[in-house]
Amino acid sequence: MKKNDKLFKKKIKIGVSAMIGLILLVKVSRLIIIFSGDMPAMDDIYFLAYDSRTRETIIYRYDADMKKTNEVGKAAEYFHNCKIDSEKKYITGVCNLWPPEKYDDTKSEFKSGIVRYSLEDGSLTLLRSEQQMCIGNNQSIFWDSCFPFDNGEKMLMCYVDEENNFTYLLYDLATSKAKKIGMPKMNRGVCDIRKGNIWYPKRKGVMQYNAKTGELKQFLQNADVCTVSDDSRKASYFGNDNKKIFLYDMVRKKKIGTLKAGWNKAFGSLFPYSCGWDQSGNYFCYIEHFIKFFGSSDTRIKVYNLHTKTSKCIFLHRNASATVQYEFVRNAD
Numbered sequence: 150m151k152k153n154d155k156l157f158k159k160k161i162k163i164g165v166s167a168m169i170g171l172i173l174l175v176k177v178s179r180l181i182i183i184f185s186g187d188m189p190a191m192d193d194i195y196f197l198a199y200d201s202r203t204r205e206t207i208i209y210r211y212d213a214d215m216k217k218t219n220e221v222g223k224a225a226e227y228f229h230n231c232k233i234d235s236e237k238k239y240i241t242g243v244c245n246l247w248p249p250e251k252y253d254d255t256k257s258e259f260k261s262g263i264v265r266y267s268l269e270d271g272s273l274t275l276l277r278s279e280q281q282m283c284i285g286n287n288q289s290i291f292w293d294s295c296f297p298f299d300n301g302e303k304m305l306m307c308y309v310d311e312e313n314n315f316t317y318l319l320y321d322l323a324t325s326k327a328k329k330i331g332m333p334k335m336n337r338g339v340c341d342i343r344k345g346n347i348w349y350p351k352r353k354g355v356m357q358y359n360a361k362t363g364e365l366k367q368f369l370q371n372a373d374v375c376t377v378s379d380d381s382r383k384a385s386y387f388g389n390d391n392k393k394i395f396l397y398d399m400v401r402k403k404k405i406g407t408l409k410a411g412w413n414k415a416f417g418s419l420f421p422y423s424c425g426w427d428q429s430g431n432y433f434c435y436i437e438h439f440i441k442f443f444g445s446s447d448t449r450i451k452v453y454n455l456h457t458k459t460s461k462c463i464f465l466h467r468n469a470s471a472t473v474q475y476e477f478v479r480n481a482d
Contacts, residue, residue: 189431189456190429191427191429191431191432191452191454192213192427192428192429192480193210193211193237194210194211194213194425194427194434194450194463195208195209195221195231195240196211196425196434196464196475196477196478197209197228197229197231197476197477198466198475199227199228199474200470200472200473201227201472201474202470202472204226205223205225205226206223206224206227207220207223208220208221208222208266208478211464218463218464221268222271222273224244224264224266224273225244226244226245227245227246228242228266229242229243229244229292229293229422230243230292230293230296230297230421231297231422231478231479232297232301232478232479232480232481232482233268233478233481234301234481235480235481238268238269239265239267239269240266240268240478241263241264241265241266241276241297242297242478243262243264243292243295244262244264244275245262245292246259260275260278260280261278261279261292262275262276262278262281262282263275263276263295263297277322277325282306282320282325282327284318284320284327289308289309289310290306290307290308291308291315292307293307293338293421294315294317294338294339295307296342296421297481298342298343298482299481299482300482301481302323303319303320303322304319304322305317305318305319305320305339305342305347306318306319306320307338310334312334314334315332315334315337316329316332316334317330317332317339317347318330319360330358330360331363332347332349333351333365336349336350336351337350337351338350340355340374340375340376340377340421341376341377341421341422341479342360342482343377343381343482344381344482345359345360345361346359347359347360348368348375348377350372350373350374350375353370353371353372353373354367354369354370354372355367355368355369355372355375355384355386356368368384368399369384369386369397372395373387374386374387374418374421374423376421376422376423376425377426378426378430379426379428379480379482380430382398382400382430383396383397383399383426383430384396384399385424385433385435387416387418390415391415391416391417392409392410392414392416393408393410394407394408394416395407396408396433396453405455406433406453408435408453410437413440414437414438414440415438415440416436417435417436417437417438417474417475419474420474422478422479423436423475423477424436425477425478426479427452427480428480430455431454431456432452432453432454432455433455434450434451434453435451435453436448436449436450436451436475436476437449437451438469444470444471445469445470445471446468446471447465447466447467447468447469448465448466448469448473449462449464449465449466450462450463450464450465451463
């Protein structure tokens with residue numbers, strides 16, 4: 150009996166030692182990657198903060214070289230669903246009144262539409278107003294599911310048809326021509342469009358629709374809103390609540406990371422661009438709220454490194470009001 154006990158204790162010691170050794174090996178490997186310079190460089194990160202009290206959107210840029218975040222511009226009203234062009238010269242997105250029930254659009258001089266912000270001179274240009282586009286009936290455009298693509302030269306437009314279903318068009322900003330696409334009508338809005346592929350949530354999963362071929366297939370199971378990397382090889386999605394974010398490798402068909410919000414914390418998950426990826430797909434961006442009293446929170450913009458499995462904060466807004474909402478600017482396709 151004593152012999153068996155000694156053998157059992159010996160096995161436990163060996164197991165514990167092996168586990169400690171494995172943990173140390175992983176940590177040392179991460180340090181080697183960091184100090185050897187083999188870790189891929191991170192791109193600059195752009196994100197937006199809209200405050201419904203001041204009715205303006207602030208544009209921020211995190212400089213990956215300087216490791217510093219600065220304000221780079223402002224836009225009137227709610228500027229969102231934005232993508233930056235390949236040369237990092239301008240940001241294209243949609244701009245509309247939000248929340249709409251607060252405002253009487255007939256008395257406002259502001260015009261909802263497709264907007265472009267120049268990073269070179271700070272100018273803001275209305276490319277097309279809702280009235281100029283003549284899509285659907287009056288005020289039927291659903292801006293939350295309208296996204297730029299093709300380096301910001303085209304738009305995926307969504308409007309509510311007579312049967313109260315979402316209908317989609319591909320709109321060319323250069324020619325003002327629109328092409329209706331045959332996406333299934335029973336959908337709850339779109340996550341994004343990239344290289345002709347459109348992702349949207351449906352029945353506890355995310356579907357992928359190819360606007361060029363009409364092919365429809367399951368993209369993710371047991372997921373709702375997802376954020377797809379630039380090369381479509383990785384995706385993120387939330388758990389049953391806003392306390393977990395799962396990172397998924399679409400090629401290997403396996404989870405490659407799980408981010409968990411700690412006590413009294415929650416992840417920003419309200420919008421399609423509440424998360425983002427850098428161009429290399431090696432860095433994942435997300436929003437973390439530390440919930441405080443009276444609806445305020447300490448809001449952090451964070452970046453998760455897939456190589457080192459660590460996160461770092463690149464922006465902190467202490468005591469942020471519930472009227473302020475953040476989202477990322479994605480890279481154009």
